[in-house]
Amino acid sequence: MNRRRLLALMVKEVLQIRRDLSSLYIAFVLPLVLLLLIGYGVSLDAKDIRLAVVLEQPTPKATSLVAAFRNSTFFTVTELRQRQLAEAGMVAGRYRGVVLLGNDFDALVGRGQQAAIQVLLDGTDANTARLTKGYVEGVWTKWLGHEARAAGQSLTLPISAETRVWFNPALESRHFLIPGLIAIIMTLTGTILTALVVAREWERGTMEALIATPVGRLELLVGKLAPYFVLGMGGMALSVLVGLVVYDVPLRGSVWVLALSSSLYMVAALSMGLLISTIARNQFVAGQVAIVAAFMPAFMLSGFVFEPSSMPLWVDLLSRVVAARYFVTILQTLFLAGDVWSVVWPNCLALTAIAAFFLALTWKRTRKSLE
Structure with a gap:
């Protein structure tokens, strides 16, 4: 060369x-x-997820849970009174998820019994559906802890997990x-x-x-x-x-x-x-x-x-x-x-x-x- x-x-x-x-x-x-x-x-982050919360009967605890969803940075919440409107909105693509709170929500929580919350998710985007499910469960768990502290009690869970994220702490x-x-x-x-x-x-x-x-x-x-x-x-x-x-x-x-x-x-x-x-x-x-x-x-x-x-x-x-x-x-x-x-x-x-x-x-x- x-x-x-x-x-x-x-x-x-x-x-x-x-x-x-x-x-x-x-x-x-x-x-x-x-x-x-x-x-x-x-x-890959999901933010401002359009979420409909069906509150058939406004009660103090149910309203408090709705406020917890509103205060979350992950959701844009629309409050509705009828389940049919929420389901039709999710079919039309206006909502990514629907949370339904029954009429007996306050009564069951007040007696310390299990209060069922139904969550409907739009599965057309599987990744967003999984994230929405996790965010809803996170808001629900945080709200339970807040209610327990307000009542002077401690929230007892069968498993206590302490999570630390390496390399990318902010996710x-x-x-x-x-x-x-x-x-x-x-x-x-x-x-x-x-x-x-x-x-x-x-x-x-x-x-x-x-x-x-x-x-x-x-x-x-x-x-x-x-x-x-x-x-x-x-x-x-x-x-x-x-x-x-x-x-x-x-x-x-x-x-x-x-x-x-x-x-x-x-x-x-x-x-x-x-x-x-x-x-x-x-x-x-x-x-x-x-x-x-x-x-x-x-x-x-x-x-x-x-x-x-x-x-x-x-x-x-x-x-x-x-x-x-x-x-x-x-x-x-x-x-x-x-x-x-x-x-x-x-x-x-x-x-x-x-x-x-x-x-x-x-x-x-x-x-x-x-x-």
Whole structure:
């Protein structure tokens, strides 16, 4: 590998980036826009759940329980008098859940007997239904404790559970999603950086002129990857900064470990994009293949939203060849838990193997000919 030719290739790529700013848009503007849109738009938290409370006969204790639901930050409460109106509203989609309090609620509670509360849930969104059920039970338990203290008694439960949440005490889903989202976005931008740019050279005929020079295959690969690696790492740094500043996601791990793992992943993404461009040689086709072959598997199979272990076995096995699965695990660990080496190193080794695989394929497909 001739260093002068390699340097000339890198300078040529830098000049091309300066003349055609699309690479800068892909590296910096696209991650910023996607982080802001998806970061604020995607959340696993359920807030302001529309809840109808049917109070057939207003009584002091029943009214007190309704007030407890109103004071909860999770619910937007509508008080009704008839069950039929609540059921019709849930069918129409106006309510996510219905709580029914019977006429004998006060009498049963006053005598210390079990007072039944019926809860109807909209199961079309299973995740929201489960959260609503848990929130209703939480409000009910808290209200029972308040009533017991007001009566000078202690609330006795058969089991007392003391819960402590590690790594994400506030249970903010955004703290879990943003690190994974950074990995997904860098998959898209890293792959497109080389897929579209190199395919554009094939369309414009500049690649043929480059092939006619004495440049070797290794010089060509390194000269293409190095400038876009710097761009990709710059976009990665910007994405991490947005996660820390805008979304207030903690970074408990080492910056150097983050830089190392990000470098391995960026090499894998850029190599995959370069491989796509050598096969497609057309910008439109390269873009479509990049989305289907890189972005969609990273989004669906990386653990960003869906836990791979909960998938069917064959899907779980398929996800193990997706580089984003290992990078998402590394980022979530570094951001929320810290430098957990038993997690970081095996996933870094997997990223190294995947990056080497794509580099080898790209090397094999890159020929000094037009065929």
